[in-house]
Amino acid sequence: KMAEKQEEPSNTQNGEPDNAEEGEEKKKKLKREDLPPFEIVTGERLPAMFFKFQFRNVEYSSGRNKTFLCYVLETQGKESVTSRGYLEDEHAAAHAEMAFFNTILPKCDSSLRYNITWYVSSSPCVTCADRITETLKKNKNLRLTIMVGRLFMWEEAEMQAALKKMKSAGCKLRIMKPQDFEYVWQNFVEQEEGEEAKAFVPWEDIQENFQYYEEKLAEIL
Numbered sequence: 001k002m003a004e005k006q007e008e009p010s011n012t013q014n015g016e017p018d019n020a021e022e023g024e025e026k027k028k029k030l031k032r033e034d035l036p037p038f039e040i041v042t043g044e045r046l047p048a049m050f051f052k053f054q055f056r057n058v059e060y061s062s063g064r065n066k067t068f069l070c071y072v073l074e075t076q077g078k079e080s081v082t083s084r085g086y087l088e089d090e091h092a093a094a095h096a097e098m099a100f101f102n103t104i105l106p107k108c109d110s111s112l113r114y115n116i117t118w119y120v121s122s123s124p125c126v127t128c129a130d131r132i133t134e135t136l137k138k139n140k141n142l143r144l145t146i147m148v149g150r151l152f153m154w155e156e157a158e159m160q161a162a163l164k165k166m167k168s169a170g171c172k173l174r175i176m177k178p179q180d181f182e183y184v185w186q187n188f189v190e191q192e193e194g195e196e197a198k199a200f201v202p203w204e205d206i207q208e209n210f211q212y213y214e215e216k217l218a219e220i221l
Contacts (some may be wrong), residue, residue: 015187036133045086045188045189046086048164048191048197051068051113052203053183054165055121055149055184056203057209058209066121067088067096067120069085069086069119069121070084070118070119070188071086071104071116072177073104075108076113076114077112086188095124097132098128099151100118104152109178110141112141113141113142113143114143115143116142116145118145120146120149121150123152123154124166126159127158129166132171133165133168133169133171135164142159144171145171146166146173147180148173148174148213149176150213150215151175154216164220164221173221174217175210178207181202
């Protein structure tokens with residue numbers, strides 16, 4: 001269904017889907033913006049200050065209790081189609097991971113193969129991790145790679161077990177490197193209009209924090 005819709009550039013002015021009924025449903029949940037054809041975006045781009053605060057890979061993430069999930073969804077068919085967007089916790093009164101499964105996944109056609117990459121500010125909670133595991137077991141046509149800024153409650157045994165289950169269900173879990181933060185900055189963060197895109201400025205301890213979490217994740221998995 002998704003591929004069908006995207007074969008011809010949509011000529012609607014305001015980025016609404018062609019199917020009005022579906023559009024109404026979505027409008028309640030998501031704002032849209034003008035986009036070139038072949039891209040579906042959920043929400044506009046992430047405000048830069050949210051990115052700088054929420055994605056920062058510090059260990060003590062006080063106040064960072066919200067998950068931002070940027071996704072790249074590649075549909076592999078006769079021609080591959082890529083869509084991208086971002087979700088945050090409030091979109092569906094659920095965690096961003098759940099919001100992805102509730103709002104984006106249902107539009108995927110089970111006869112096609114999908115490569116999904118998430119760039120998430122922190123790794124999933126136990127409930128979301130279990131839902132990821134179940135979803136991957138049920139949908140053999142999905143490949144999911146999750147790039148995380150930092151690990152959430154990784155010292156807890158229950159959390160470690162949930163991450164291991166995700167791995168055994170085929171989920172690739174990776175810690176975001178400085179280049180991954182830069183990718184998110186360029187592709188998912190609002191740039192001031194009319195200005196040259198500002199270069200990504202890495203924070204001071206970005207590399208050490210990445211290495212710290214990478215070691216922890218290797219120990220867990």
